[in-house]
Amino acid sequence: MSQPTISPGDSLPLTSQQISRRDLVAYAGVSGDLNPIHWDEAQARAVGLPGVVAHGMYSMAVAARAVSGLAGGPGRIRRLRVRFPAPVLSGETLTIQGQVVQVDGNRALVRFSGTSDTGTRVLAKGEAELDLG
């Protein structure tokens, strides 16, 4: 198994995605999270949202793509955590940024965040722990 070398300061691969309502409908179907705020404009507005919003877990999945890209697959990912301070609106573009902040023996710690194209922080305090052993 060829695995990339990981060093402090390494960045997550550039990961950016415009999230469409079609994406959210597809995600609702596969994930089983059928909350209508993720696909029905009227329902989203009824609970005080400006419109349809992405599942937090959809945004986390986009971040996980970046982490998996750095790690060289899922086998080395030991922990993944993130906060959702604000939702991504349907139609907005989510951009993930992050880097390896620490390598200690066989463990690497990655910190990451996500912003929408309006500059809103939508993923905060993102952390991934990788096992390099």
Next chain:
Amino acid sequence: MALNPALAGRTYPPVTYEVGREALRDFARAVGEQDPVYHDEVAARAAGYADLPAVPTFPVLLANRAMEAVIADTELGLDFDQVVHGEQEFVYERPVMAGDRLRAVGSLATVRARGGNQMLTVETVITDADGELVCTARATLVVRASEPSSETRP
């Protein structure tokens, strides 16, 4: 309606899930993951996996199923329309793999008030057919105050 803090520690009935390759591909496709390791068994085996692995957030599917019992718990009194997903964590022993027969048990790790909101952490422990731990998922949910907030009062 206030959540019942006395229910912290409550455990819900297990749900079971058999992991199929197409379900893994569908999930990977839905989140835009194109790495062949998640789609092609040959690529997965070449990378050292016994079969197709799941993308890291796939266990949320089991957590969502386990959560249904939490939402339905009338003693807890969770108004799901007011729930916002605040934080999510996964701790992995190994990736979920095609062919796994998984069992997920949800429990209320914490129930507490914070500011005007209430928060609860639902922990889902996922084990395989041998009873070995695969992944622990922790969802922190924020229940927004359903009364009018101060800024909407005259």
